[in-house]
Amino acid sequence: MKRNIVILSLGIIAIAAILAFNWPGRNHAKSNVTAGNGQTAVAAKPLEGSPAPAFTLRSIDDTTDYQVGGKRDKVLIVNFWASWCGPCDVEAPDLAKLYDKYKDKVDLYAVNETKYDTVRGAKDFVKEKDIQFPVLMDKSGDVGDDYKVYSYPISFIIDRTGVVRYRLEGPQKLADWEKMLDEVIAEA
Template structure:
């Protein structure tokens, strides 16, 4: 009995020491598990989806710019409200931000999605989630849902619903500044 208690105490002391040693390492990204949302601080899932001309585009992983991934559907009126702001953000930050719209095609009609893109005059790349795997992988259950992913492939922001263009600008500016500081080492 005494041996069991001593072993339990040793295990608890070692576990406490491990927690203490790793307490300050908040910059290291945690890998997203299947049960968790891809959320700030976690690695964004990587995937490949076809665009409107069926060319495959890779999402996630390391890249040179910030990545904004916007999940939407043509029947979603908040998505319609947000579309002009997404286009404006793409135009404003095109040299420092990649923006991809992912249509939840498995929950939408592709013809209507294509009409939406034309009506909204969207110029940024639109990807088609025909089998719903991207929506499932990113655990999207609200439209629109937008993620901002840094150049290391780490989710920095996850927004469900619509926020103003000025709020997006503040968020994007913040993460552009963070990335520039990381690259210059200041």
């Protein structure tokens, strides 16, 4: 009897460990990199300073293709979100303010992770928030996979040469957004 309890307990612990490691919200986007002191550090991909993964996605109204990858005329924010995401809801007004302030110098693409959301939910969110910047639909989830997006919102600031300058997990303060954007814009 005691042996069965021990075996059952070990089985439960093993299952819990597997679930904890593979939980959908857990950030699996880790790879080992060598820190400046020679020790191994863990960093999310795509790494800041690396080229942004290229992609083409359709707009939410299915009329326009938007492309990312390589050189561009403006700095770019790529924001991954879902309509059911509470922090995305909180972040939306600040993104609208950023777009209004910087639209001559910065493109902003809001990428809906439609594989984990619904088209209807995304459209309702966009209408409710009166979003004026381009909203793209990642129906297959491939772009989110390429950017190692496992929680929402996650944003990337990409410079004019197509290099990721910032990977931002979670909503950011408006003043922090402005500071980062001003820095990247100034590096013409």
